[in-house]
Amino acid sequence: MRRAPARDPLDALESRAIFILREAYxxxxxxxxxxxxxxxxxxxxxxxxxxFLGRVPFPLIHIDTSFKIPExxxxxxxxxxxxxxxxxVGRNDAALKARKTFPDGAVDRLAxxxxxxTQALKDVVxxxxxxxxxxxxxxxxxxxxxxxxxxxxxxGIRADEEGTRSKERYFSPRxxxxxxxxxxxPPEFWSLYKTDFAPGTHVRIxxxxxxxxxxxxxxxxxxxIPTVSLYYDQGTGKRYRSLGCYPxxxxxxxxxxxxxxxxxxxxxxxxxxxxERSGRAQDADDGGTLESLRREGYM
Amino acid sequence: xDAKTAAARESLRVVVTGHVDHGKxxxxxxxxxxxxxxxxxxxxxxxxxxxRHGKPFEYAFLLDALKDEQAQGITIESSRIFFKSAxxxxxxxxxxxxxxxIKNMISxxxxxxxxxxVLDAKEGVQENSRRHGYLLSMLxxxxxxVLVNKMDxxxxxxxxxxxxxxxxxxxxxxIGARAERFIPVSGLHGDxxxxxxxxxxxxxxxxxxxxxxxxxxxxSLAARxxxxxxxxxxQFDGDARxxxxxTVESGTLAAGDEAVFYPSGKTGVVRSIEEFPRPPKxxxxxxxxxxxxxxxxxxxVRRGEIAARRGxxxxxxxxxxxxxxxxxxxxxxxxxxxxxxxxxxxxxxxxLESVARALDASSLKADRRATSVxxxxxxxxxxxxxxxxxxxxxxxxxxxxxxVIVDGFxxxxxxxxxxxxxxxxSLRHEKVLARxxxxxxxxxxxxxxxxxxxxKAALVLITGARGSRRKEAAKELEARLFAAGxxxxxxxxxxxxxxxxxxxxxxxxxxxxxxxxxxVAHILMDSGLVLIVSASELTEEDLVLFRSAIDPDRIETxxxxxxxxxxxxxxxxVPGKTGPAVAAMRKRLADRGFYP
Ligand SMILES: Nc1nc2c(ncn2[C@@H]2O[C@H](COP(=O)(O)OP(=O)(O)O)[C@@H](O)[C@H]2O)c(=O)[nH]1
Numbered sequence: 023m024r025r026a027p028a029r030d031p032l033d034a035l036e037s038r039a040i041f042i043l044r045e046a047y048x049x050x051x052x053x054x055x056x057x058x059x060x061x062x063x064x065x066x067x068x069x070x071x072x073x074f075l076g077r078v079p080f081p082l083i084h085i086d087t088s089f090k091i092p093e094x095x096x097x098x099x100x101x102x103x104x105x106x107x108x109x110x111v112g113r114n115d116a117a118l119k120a121r122k123t124f125p126d127g128a129v130d131r132l133a134x135x136x137x138x139x140t141q142a143l144k145d146v147v148x149x150x151x152x153x154x155x156x157x158x159x160x161x162x163x164x165x166x167x168x169x170x171x172x173x174x175x176x177x178g179i180r181a182d183e184e185g186t187r188s189k190e191r192y193f194s195p196r197x198x199x200x201x202x203x204x205x206x207x208p209p210e211f212w213s214l215y216k217t218d219f220a221p222g223t224h225v226r227i228x229x230x231x232x233x234x235x236x237x238x239x240x241x242x243x244x245x246x247i248p249t250v251s252l253y254y255d256q257g258t259g260k261r262y263r264s265l266g267c268y269p270x271x272x273x274x275x276x277x278x279x280x281x282x283x284x285x286x287x288x289x290x291x292x293x294x295x296x297x298e299r300s301g302r303a304q305d306a307d308d309g310g311t312l313e314s315l316r317r318e319g320y321m
Numbered sequence: 322x323d324a325k326t327a328a329a330r331e332s333l334r335v336v337v338t339g340h341v342d343h344g345k346x347x348x349x350x351x352x353x354x355x356x357x358x359x360x361x362x363x364x365x366x367x368x369x370x371x372x373r374h375g376k377p378f379e380y381a382f383l384l385d386a387l388k389d390e391q392a393q394g395i396t397i398e399s400s401r402i403f404f405k406s407a408x409x410x411x412x413x414x415x416x417x418x419x420x421x422x423i424k425n426m427i428s429x430x431x432x433x434x435x436x437x438x439v440l441d442a443k444e445g446v447q448e449n450s451r452r453h454g455y456l457l458s459m460l461x462x463x464x465x466x467v468l469v470n471k472m473d474x475x476x477x478x479x480x481x482x483x484x485x486x487x488x489x490x491x492x493x494x495x496i497g498a499r500a501e502r503f504i505p506v507s508g509l510h511g512d513x514x515x516x517x518x519x520x521x522x523x524x525x526x527x528x529x530x531x532x533x534x535x536x537x538x539x540x541s542l543a544a545r546x547x548x549x550x551x552x553x554x555x556q557f558d559g560d561a562r563x564x565x566x567x568t569v570e571s572g573t574l575a576a577g578d579e580a581v582f583y584p585s586g587k588t589g590v591v592r593s594i595e596e597f598p599r600p601p602k603x604x605x606x607x608x609x610x611x612x613x614x615x616x617x618x619x620x621x622v623r624r625g626e627i628a629a630r631r632g633x634x635x636x637x638x639x640x641x642x643x644x645x646x647x648x649x650x651x652x653x654x655x656x657x658x659x660x661x662x663x664x665x666x667x668x669x670x671x672x673l674e675s676v677a678r679a680l681d682a683s684s685l686k687a688d689r690r691a692t693s694v695x696x697x698x699x700x701x702x703x704x705x706x707x708x709x710x711x712x713x714x715x716x717x718x719x720x721x722x723x724x725v726i727v728d729g730f731x732x733x734x735x736x737x738x739x740x741x742x743x744x745x746x747s748l749r750h751e752k753v754l755a756r757x758x759x760x761x762x763x764x765x766x767x768x769x770x771x772x773x774x775x776x777k778a779a780l781v782l783i784t785g786a787r788g789s790r791r792k793e794a795a796k797e798l799e800a801r802l803f804a805a806g807x808x809x810x811x812x813x814x815x816x817x818x819x820x821x822x823x824x825x826x827x828x829x830x831x832x833x834x835x836x837x838x839x840x841v842a843h844i845l846m847d848s849g850l851v852l853i854v855s856a857s858e859l860t861e862e863d864l865v866l867f868r869s870a871i872d873p874d875r876i877e878t879x880x881x882x883x884x885x886x887x888x889x890x891x892x893x894x895v896p897g898k899t900g901p902a903v904a905a906m907r908k909r910l911a912d913r914g915f916y917p
Contacts, residue, residue, distance in 0.1 A: 027602075029609055031332045031410070040611035041568045044552040048624055048666070075564055075613065076597045077557045181401040191428065209424035209649055211735035212431045214663050214725040232412065234403055 032241055039066070039229035040073040041213060042192055043176065046227045047079060049217035050174030054110065056143070057082040059094040060265045061249055063178035065238050066230055068247045070176075071105065081108035081155075083146055083175075087138040088118055089125060089267035097250045102156055109156035111163060112146030114138050125269045138267075147172050147224065173219065176227045182234045194226045195219055236288040243281035254279050331538050332410040336429040338457070339439030340447040344470040347508035348439055349402060349415055350380030352530065355515035358404035359383070380508065408534040416453075423452070423697055424649050427735070430457055435464040435536045437529065438500070439508075442481055443474040446489050452682045452697075454489070458498030459645060459699055461719055461737065465493075466502040466532045472521065473507045479523040496685070502532045542608040546633035547572030548713070548721050550665030551582070551626045555613070564595045565622060566613040567666070570720035572630065574614065575605040579631035582622045583711035584638045584750065584869070586757030588631065589616035619766050621872065625667035627711040627721060636711045636721060638750055639741035640865065641674065646736025647682070647699045650728050654694040660733075662706055664724040670707030671726065677701040694734075703742060707861075708868045709750045714740050750869045752836065756843075763847075770849035774808050776916040778846040780871055781906070784859040784892070785881035794881055794895070794902040795855035801903060807851055807916060814856040817841055835863050839870035846875065851915065861887060877913060879906055 046053055055070060055078070057063045070078045084098060102109045117123065117137040124134035145151025153166040179190065191207055193215035208216045219225050230238075242249055252262045260273040278284040339345045353359050363383065371378045402413040416422075416429035430436065436457050440450055457465060467489060475481035486503035493500055504513055505524050512518035513528045527535060549567040556563045565580075574580070574591060581588045594600045595613040606612045622628075629635050648654045654673055662671035679691035679700040694700040715722035715737040725735040771777055781798070785791040792813060799811040817838050819826070825833055838854065845852045856863075859878070867876060880892040881902055893909055895902040910916070 027607070034332075034609065037568055037609055037611040041552070044566060044611070045666075048553050072597045073566075073611070074555060074597075075557065075560070075562070075595060077560075079555075079557065182403055207425070208732050209735070210428040210431070211725045211732065212720075212723050214723065214732070214735065216730075216732050218661075218727055218730040220730050232401070 032237060032244060035233055035237055036069065036072075036241070038213075038232065039069045042215075042227060042229040043070055043073040045213075045215060045217065046174050046176060046193075046229075047074070049215075050172075050225065052170060052172045053080040053174040053176070054083050054147075054172045055080060055176040056178065057084050057098070058178070058265070059084065059090070059098050059250065060178075061238055061242060061253060062180060062230055062233075064247060064249060065233075065241055066176065066178040067101075067105075067107075068245060069229060078105070078107055080176075081110050083110045083112060083143070083172075085139055085142045085146070086111050086113045087142070087267050088113065089123075089138070089269055091252060091265065091268050093252060094250055094265065097248075099156065099161065101248065103158055103161060106158060107156075109163075110146065110166065111154045111156075112142045112151055113154075114142040114145070115152065117141070131270055134270075147175060171224070173224045174227055175224060176229065178230045179228055180233050180235070180238070181231050190226075190228055190231055191216075192228050192231055193217065194228065196224050196226055236285060239281050239284045239288065243285060249281075253284070332412065333435060333533070333536065333538065334412045334414060334433040335435045335437060335533060336414045336416050336426075336433035336457075336462075337437045337439065338416045338426055338430070338453040339470075340441070340444075340449040340453075343439045343441040343444065343447070343450070344508040345415060345439045346381030346383075347379065348437070348468060348470060348506065348514065348529070349413055350383040351508050351511050351514050352413075353383065353402065353404050354380065355511055356404050356406065356530070358402075406530055406534050411533065423456070426453060427456060427460065427647065427649070430460050430462060431735070433462070434539050435533070436462045436466070437533075438465060438467045440467060440469050440485060440489060442469050442471045442485060442505070445485060446492065450489065451492060451685070454493055454498060455496050455682045455685070455699065456647060458493070458496055459647065459737075461715070464536045465498065465500045466504060466529065466536075467500045468504050468506045468529055470506050470508050472505045472512060472518075473510055477505075477512075477518075477520045479521070482524075501536070502526065504529055504532060542571035542718075542720075543573055545571035545608070545718060546635075547574050547578075547628070547630035548636065548718060549574070549612075549628040550667070550721070551622060551624050551628055552666050553624050554622060562595060562615045563619055564613040564615055565628065567628065568611045569606050569608050570665075571608045571718055572633065573605055573607045574628075574630060575603075580614070580616065581629050581631050581635065581758070582620070582626040583629060583636050584709045584754070585622065585626055585872075586754035587620050587622055587760075588758060589618060589620040589622075591615075592617045618762055619768065620762070621767060623872070623874070625665070625669075627665055627667075634717075636713050636718075637741040638709050638711050638754060639744070640706045640709045640750075640869075641742040641744040642704060642712070643677075643701070643739045643742055644704055644724070644736045645699065645701050645739060646694070646724075646726070646734050648694040648696060648734040650731070650733030651696060652728070653696070654700075654726070654734060656692060658728075661727040662704070662710075662724050663727060664710060664712055664738075665721055667710050669710050672705050674703040674705045677703070705744070708865050708873065712738050712741075714738055753870050756840070767847075767849070774849050776807055776849075776851055777914070778849050778875060779851045779910070779915045780842050780846060780867070780876045781851065781853045781910065782859065782864075782867065782876065782878040783853060783855045783881065783906075784857065784878065785897075787857050789857075789881045789897060790899050790902075791857065791881040792855045793899045794879075794906070795853050797899055797903045798906055799853050801907065802851065808849060809851045809853065810845060811853045811855075812838075812841070812845075814838060814854060832862075832866065835866045836870065839867050842867075843871055846871065851910075861891060864891060877910060877915075879909075 057067055114137055122128045122137055124131050146153055148171045149169040154163040155166045157164050191210050255261045255277045259277055261276050263274045278287045337345050337349055367382045368378050404411050414429035414433055416426040469482050469485055482505045505521055506513040506529055512520060515530045517528055548570045551565055552567045554563055554565050576591050576593045578591045579588055580591055592615045594604050594606050595615050627636050656673045660671050662669050676691045678687045678689045679694050679698045680687045682699050713721040722738045725732045783791045783795040795811055799809050802809040821841060822834050822837050842852050878892045879895050881895055882897045884892050884894050895905040
């Protein structure tokens with residue numbers, strides 16, 4: 023018998039994530055993946071390409087708050103065309119039109135996240151809100167005729183991000199109105215996940231739950247996954263550690279110029295003990311946890 | 322340490338359990354603080370929070386990130402905590418101790434490969450200490466260390482520690498489990514967690530951290546027989562490959578090997594291992610990898626089958642088996658109700674046949690007369706599935722011997738298969754297996770026949786009460802389909818019974834009758850035909866027999882008139898009058914995509 027090569031912990035994380043993606047694909051005919059353009063969901067997108075031999079057999083949903091850093095949008099559309107992705111973009115046009123946003127000074131940060139992200143996401147998932155789809159030939163977004171709700175949503179959250187996310191399941195049902203009922207979570211036996219769901223509910227699927235920030239970067243390094251340059255120091259001594267909307271996301275002091283340097287910095291360098299989302303202002307406003315945001319359906 | 326050596330570190334998942342208030346969260350919080358695993362400022366923030374709210378500081382609060390948890394004062398959810406020792410990385414799964422949260426404890430325990438069980442030195446063994454110990458052992462945890470906590474409350478005395486260790490050790494032995502270590506600790510003061518205690522010089526064993534480090538890593542399953550539950554068969558536009566996808570649970574596979582799929586028994590030679598963006602080094606896969614492979618000749622296999630390798634021990638194939646399970650549903654597991662069983666990637670209807678004994682997981686009081694299984698009970702029982710499934714007894718291959726039971730939309734229980742049991746459909750199925758193993762694939766693939774005939778081969782079973790007009794409906798359906806250009810054939814069951822089955826007439830072996838008809842149907846379908854078979858009053862058992870001989874996706878069963886209660890949902894009812902019956906059948910067949 024040939025000896026098996028030693029398996030790296032990254033291999034184990036990768037295999038589990040691919041297994042979960044394939045289970046989700048088999049269970050949910052109406053499945054979509056959230057792609058925030060950030061490092062985690064881009065790793066997840068790469069894993070989906072691996073799981074399905076280079077094709078992504080479900081659409082990707084991006085929630086555009088209109089306050090995203092422009093480079094992120096350009097990068098999104100470039101990859102979408104290169105990898106032939108079915109892109110769906112959702113946006114809370116009503117709130118934007120009425121200028122009910124934090125940058126407009128109308129609401130606080132949490133309420134802004136609630137409107138531009140959570141509400142927009144809910145509306146795209148249920149089909150009640152506008153869905154714009156990318157025409158791969160022209161590179162332009164067009165309104166979608168598909169109004170059917172999605173029943174499975176793949177999201178790239180990780181348990182080490184903050185307290186509430188560490189309590190998630192791999193397959194996590196969302197009740198009516200898309201709420202997360204913490205006390206009612208189903209048991210998860212081995213890798214035999216909950217894939218049956220009542221009408222009117224949907225399931226969030228979390229293939230990256232066991233990954234830590236450093237694993238994500240180490241994997242990006244190993245797999246040479248393209249990422250937005252905002253994550254790297256371009257000579258200013260600053261870089262983004264976590265990407266969101268520009269009014270609420272701040273760069274950290276760091277001179278890491280590539281994934282390998284970020285890995286070193288996270289393992290032994292100055293960011294070793296600093297929480298990843300420390301550059302996200304909305305977390306601090308929620309008493310240090312994202313609990314109230316997440317209950318209502320935030321990722 | 323450079324990125325490379327750090328990446329090669331192993332990581333171990335450990336579940337932390339114990340009776341409520343025995344100090345799990347304190348122990349974990351302390352381990353995190355003492356190994357430097359806390360984010361900067363976290364300890365200070367929690368201390369400040371406690372001061373603001375006029376509460377004494379607790380290490381446990383570190384874990385209670387949720388507001389309502391702090392309000393209730395009990396850990397309600399298992400959560401993942403990351404930390405590392407000099408030896409390896411850890412993921413601690415903090416599992417709650419309260420009885421209502423057993424499901425969370427199970428979720429934590431089934432994801433972990435080692436366990437820490439926390440016992441209060443003063444309060445001693447409590448209900449959930451026993452229940453958790455029992456569940457851990459029944460779910461297959463082999464590496465358990467027991468932390469006897471709050472040693473400060475018993476004045477760090479050796480006799481108190483020894484007495485408790487002996488008592489709990491005896492309990493574990495009775496249930497066939499064993500703790501690798503008993504360690505006296507204090508979560509509050511940090512003794513024997515990350516650093517040895519000066520207050521208990523009588524204890525010379527390892528600290529909790531050292532005990533964790535001493536747990537051997539999971540043994541590799543690469544030397545066991547090859548098993549890969551099929552997650553799907555992917556064929557995407559513009560790509561000629563059909564890739565059988567799944568995660569290898571055990572063993573190894575490479576191009577040139579012959580894959581055998583169970584329960585169908587279909588076989589095919591592996592053309593190549595298929596991965597993106599390129600196949601693995603050496604073109605061989607081992608236990609643990611999420612992968613796929615293509616076959617030299619296309620073979621029709623489906624999600625839910627287990628791929629094995631010719632020449633190695635095959636999995637068991639049966640529709641009845643003995644299992645031990647834990648039940649979590651609010652309503653008891655009842656023999657009068659239909660459930661769904663999930664095992665590997667297979668899904669099949671299941672019923673409880675009998676209960677050998679049901680056990681309260683805490684008192685270990687056994688009820689030998691139980692006929693159903695109540696919430697939080699562990700039971701040894703016999704389950705019967707609606708069709709044959711492939712599995713390994715858990716002793717041989719844990720990954721292919723575990724299952725869950727779904728009631729409605731919810732996972733309500735889970736367990737392990739101990740052994741296959743004989744029954745009529747599994748006995749018949751052995752013949753199906755043998756047939757598939759010996760089957761000579763034609764050079765013309767089913768796809769080619771489908772393309773030529775413009776239809777998918779199908780078996781249309783038309784049944785109904787004696788005296789119903791099922792034969793008329795069947796012949797009329799044949800005539801209509803033929804007129805519409807379909808390749809169709811009608812077989813009255815009598816035509817087979819007195820020919821192929823003539824030798825059975827005296828014996829009256831009904832099961833063998835059905836098996837042979839199913840085999841004839843299988844041959845005709847392999848030639849690409851839509852076959853219509855009429856028979857009176859087919860039973861659920863008969864349908865199981867057909868399904869185990871023929872791909873269930875290719876069978877449609879109609880009942881002419883109104884079907885008996887037991888078959889509701891298992892057959893499609895059509896009107897008793899021939900005209901409307903045929904119209905309903907044609908519509909249904911077209912809807913199922915048997916022809917365009
Ligand atoms: N005296 C003493 N108290 C402890 C020790 N460990 C935990 N406790 C206390 O026991 C109570 C329950 O602890 P906690 O960690 O919340 O228990 P859990 O329910 O098992 O997570 C808390 O008030 C702790 O301060 C210990 O070693 N000594």
